[in-house]
Amino acid sequence: MDFKSNEAIYLQIAAHISEQIVLGRWAVNEKIPSVxxxxxxxxxxxxTVMRTYEHLQQSGIIFNKRGIGFFVAEKAVEHINKQQRERFxxxxxxxxxKNMYLLGISLEEIKSRYEAYLSTYHKDEDKQ
Known part of the structure; x- marks a missing residue:
């Protein structure tokens, strides 16, 4: 994993773990890798990983079974989506x-491109 310099490493690892959970690679109540x-x-x-796990545990995304390890929490995806939505x-x-304003991009142009994206996205989903 290539880490970005503008964000704490433990948060980048947390984002990676969250992505694995949302994508279904780590299921609810499944044990995740040890620290x-x-x-x-x-x-x-x-x-650094322990700090990541503490952060995810406080967020309700994982839980600890003492002496066994960390597991994906029941409502992990719900908590992840809520956090990501708030961050966005x-x-x-x-x-x-700000970038729209500085570059003189109108809401109409954004809407048009968003609709084009959605039509392409749905076509890609249909292929899977």
Whole structure:
């Protein structure tokens, strides 16, 4: 995994784990890799992964079975979607609007491109 310099590594690892859960690669109540395993996979300090797991646990995405490991929580996808939606609305969207304004892009152009994207996206979904 290539880490970005503008975001804490533990948050980037948390985003990766969340993505795996949303994509169904790690199912509800399934054990996720141990702190040491994930630290080795990402070539980071185990303390960084532990911080990631603490963050995800506080967010209700994973839970700890003492002595056994960490598992995907029952409502993990719901919590992930809520967090990502909030982040998009409070961080990404204002930046997007700023760029629209600075570049002179109208809402009509965005709407047109969004509709084109949706039609392409649905065609791609039908192929799967």
């Amino acid at each position: 040491r395993e994930l630290a080795a996979d990402f070539q980071v300090n185990p303390n 609305l409070t961080q990404d969207l204002p930046e997007f609007f």
